[in-house]
Amino acid sequence: MIESIKALAHFLYKSIVKKHSLIFIFLRMKFFVCILIIIGVLLGCSQSVKNSEKYQCLPCGQGCDTEEYANPGKCPHCQMDLVKKATVTFKTIEPSEICNYITKNPSCVLLDVRTKEEFQGMSEPNFGTLKNAINIPIGEVQNRIGELQKFKNQEILVFCSHSHRSPQVSYLLTQNGFSKIRNMNGGMSVMTDNTCKK
16 A cells, blocks of 8 residues: 555656656645655554454453454463454453442342353352352353343343353343443352342
């Protein structure tokens, strides 16, 4: 693209500017200033396009979710999908903040995306769940998303055991128009406050 601009500038220069006249020297200087401005604008636009196409893994609580990549694929650290950075719009909350957050936001929907057995405490290790949580396992969320439509304008706190499944569901929900999504960082396995656990 820059080569095309240079070629156009050279053509216009040869077509317009005559030799050694002061007027044309002045015009030549103005012309080159304009060309430099145009090139600067185009380079700036090109850079902003590159910035908007950065990828990251879905936040997984392992720290690799802050790394940026040039292309989609899998995160080399946690194997989560790499998605466009600009599309990761859900918020993250630390396990130490959960009980206080629930107390201050009693209408918040608590969505446990683990298996039914994990939710019911029938698997080892048993990390428990949150009081008043609803359970839709990650493998069923896509087909059962209609059940969550009534909560579309409410805060939804998504969690699992280690924060590998919950960010995937958080991302899925935001991609389906849910705007008030929070993902529990680290999951139930690192939650030490039992006051809001079932």
